[in-house]
Amino acid sequence: MAASVSPVGGKMASLVQYVVLRGDLRREPFLWPLGALVAQAVHAALAAVHEHRRQPQTEEYLAQGGRMRTVVLEAPDEYALSALTESLQQNGIDHKVWVEQPENIATCVALRPYPKETVHHLLKKFKLLK
Template sequence: MAAPGAASIVGSPVRLVQYVVVRSDLLHQLAWPVGAVMTQACHAATAAIHLSYEDPHTQQYLAELDAMHKVLLGAPDEAALSGLSDSLTQAGVSHKLWIEQPENIPTCLALKPYPKETVQPLLRKFKLFK
């Protein structure tokens, strides 16, 4: 697998995607309101874009404002989300683990925009958020 971010953005257009992974237990077991869970995803996605703002993929993603592509995946619980964050860090994949304050609860994470084929294999075990 090529190193994250190694896909060329010069020449043929690269389809970029921003993955957001949300803890599904917040909604289904811990009974958080839907709006609160959606807000966590928004926080993480915005933070990941901010942290990677100078990255060429992020710039391309933002330049194609009306064609942004996000995928929202579900992690079953905090342990799965934290494990994913560790795996992404080890693989050199830029992401933001969002920790809700002041409760100090990891709620979701978002990757910076990447070519789908670069990061999708690392997220294969996570299904679409329901």
């Protein structure tokens, strides 16, 4: 399968799936355990890939096997996650908001795989999850 070509200079594009998880869920008043937070990110990432599985970039990303690149970022709270979702919608970026049930809490946003150059500018204010 051919690699994606970046619109900038015709260079090979690095496909990456970004996942943005709410950091406040691990602090008071929520205190969610680490496993629950990891599950939120996994659910969102899988849902985004499944929903956009027929996109050529998603197919190419999945074909990479052990070379897939995923970046997990932290949104400070629900407001920041909501603002990100709005920005992604305005920019036509395919994504999935994971809403945990039955609590009905938006916990995570995952983008389908994109070339880093296409979406990084929308995510640069978020830090890596620690």
